[in-house]
Amino acid sequence: MLRAASCASLLLLLRGAVGLPWFQTVGAVLVFYFGSGGWKFTRVFCKTIGRDLHGAFTLVRVKLQVKKHLREKNTVPHIFSACVKRHPNKTALIFEGTGATWTFKELDDFSNSVANFLHAEGFRCGDVVALFMENCNEYVGLWLGMAKIGVEAALINFNLRLDALEHCFSVSNSKAVVFGKEMSQAMSDVHSMMGKSVRLFCFGETDASTIPLNTEFLAPLLQSASRLPPQDPGRGFTDKLFYIYTSGTTGLPKAAIVVHSRYFRMAALVFYGFGMRSDDVVYDCLPLYHSAGNIVGMGQCILNGLTVVIKKKFSASRFWDDCAKYNCTIVQYIGEICRYLLNQPVREVEAKHRVRMALGNGLRPAIWQEFVSRFHVPQIAEFYGATECNCSLGNFDNNVGSCGFNSRILPFVYPIRLMKVNEDTMELIRSPDGVCIPCQPGEPGQLVGRIIQTDPLRRFDGYVNESATNKKIANNVFKHGDMAYLTGDVLVMDELGYMYFRDRTGDTFRWKGENVSTTEVEGTLSRLLGQADVVVYGVEVPGTEGRAGMASVADPNHESDVEKFARDLKKALPGYAHPVFLRLLPEVNKTGTYKFQKTDMRKEGFNPHLVKDALYVLDTQQGKYIPLDEEVYDRIQSGKFKL
């Protein structure tokens, strides 16, 4: 009876969610029921119906709200105004760096002055202004103020310098750049490469001789601007809000368009899916030029009225102190952050906080349980979703190791699927009639999302660069004549529909006829080397098949014992997985999102003419690492050195 009732309510929801006719919905359930043997269906049904219902409720709820905002021509600034009205004196932002605390009213006032100032200076709806500064309260007020008059902010990664920085400015077509005083040097370096008509505004006080000529100081100008609400630019929910640059692993950053509805949808799915509450306090230590920091985290303040604590930069040693001090209940993580936290010595404060949820992506399954038990964080809210992609997944029910799920009972309700793929080339494998082949549970496949341009919830807004957009879209995927977004990520689904990450392609290489997983080797080496940062990749050696393993190890104090390491290695890994080359360097470079940067190191390889760090090569006869100098290098190149 209960089951029949939940089945009925599921069908009802689904009809709301996808507008599918009854017979098709019922038909699909029956196909699965008989196709899989009734007992299996019953088991999967019982284990997943609660999760699926919650997922469906979340989708329907967000969808209804999107519809409402579309109808009412709302925008992110409008929704923010409603928060201000509800609780003007509630704390909106706390900047940990200075302790600056802004109420919703103060954030509103500041952004109004930004809007009024820019409008008076001639900036209009559709103009782009680049924002190049470190995390702070004003950062939020600046882009929000621009959005209030329809000016679109281009959020520039504050780690970029020179050519990459200039590239970002130029592809954004910005009319002006607002940069923080800490960016003065970087700005001076690229200034001569930029167009003369671009206006420059510096935020913060600094010596005028260190910044480009003609820079105007913004803070005093804002002080004298009006704080009344600016005139509404008449933008709608599907208009552009700002640009975020994706940190592609190869090539220059690409600008991805974020429209108001996408900002809303990403933040709302997280809010309802993970069961956030209006009294939660979010600890946001991620860069605000990135979607995790500015949408998933900051969106909770702007749209849902939560208090957000902004940290200038992630700090592993201060993390739990900050959480305790500001009574944070939700923390955000990304990339390697969780591992850095686990590497810290145990301290009392790490158990004396009120954090009930860690929200982010990239928590490795290998350290998941340890993270939960050591830091007493009951819920891990792992999600999957790139800024420009509409195939979000969320681990709504705290299932260890997974980054989301798709319903097994009614998989077509959410138009994502794992499709069979050649993992070396990432090309989709097609059946004889030309469409892609969906994976069965246990089979790895590329995650793709169907594109339905008319549905605002599912729009793909693409990149500024059209040819970059086209590269991410494939035709005839689910059926003939359709289009789908290619994520480029390989995942595996289990019997219950939980999705797990596989290594990104390119993260395995072949050596001596065996497949070596870089993540696995990295994990082992890091453990042997006292949790040092380790990056493993394959390099080509003339005259050998496949790629030889190379490990770059952060060794800031020159204390790695290469001999002991070689001995330990023998016990820990099979021979083919031993790194052939070692590079000891002061620090492994990381991206702004705390992922290791491999590309440059892979390019430099083991060439002592290019690499000035200490290099070693594994001498298999002696079973130890020997220094790799120019003479040894020449012997390797000519094939005289046996690897």
Ligand SMILES: *[C@@H]1O[C@H](CO)[C@@H](O)[C@H](O)[C@H]1NC(C)=O
């Ligand atoms: C907010 O604070 C101001 C000044 O402190 C006060 O005048 C106002 O009534 C407060 N508003 C609300 C809604 O509490």
Ligand SMILES: *[C@@H]1O[C@H](CO)[C@@H](O)[C@H](O)[C@H]1NC(C)=O
């Ligand atoms: C955190 O909570 C405690 C106890 O409820 C309170 O005394 C303290 O003022 C709070 N701290 C902040 C920054 O809100």
Ligand SMILES: *[C@@H]1O[C@H](CO)[C@@H](O)[C@H](O)[C@H]1NC(C)=O
């Ligand atoms: C992805 O985007 C396209 C086009 O904008 C949309 O039609 C499609 O349904 C989306 N897929 C998902 C899973 O959201």
Ligand SMILES: *[C@@H]1O[C@H](CO)[C@@H](O)[C@H](O)[C@H]1NC(C)=O
């Ligand atoms: C657009 O993308 C294509 C392919 O990704 C690239 O070759 C081209 O240089 C890009 N154009 C600009 C203006 O960045």
Ligand SMILES: *[C@@H]1O[C@H](CO)[C@@H](O)[C@H](O)[C@H]1NC(C)=O
């Ligand atoms: C290595 O991976 C390839 C596919 O990428 C597979 O065909 C091959 O059988 C694997 N080899 C081993 C030894 O596992």
Ligand SMILES: *[C@@H]1O[C@H](CO)[C@@H](O)[C@H](O)[C@H]1NC(C)=O
């Ligand atoms: C790390 O980054 C610095 C600064 O950008 C650069 O000079 C250095 O070469 C990089 N190191 C490696 C190993 O790529």
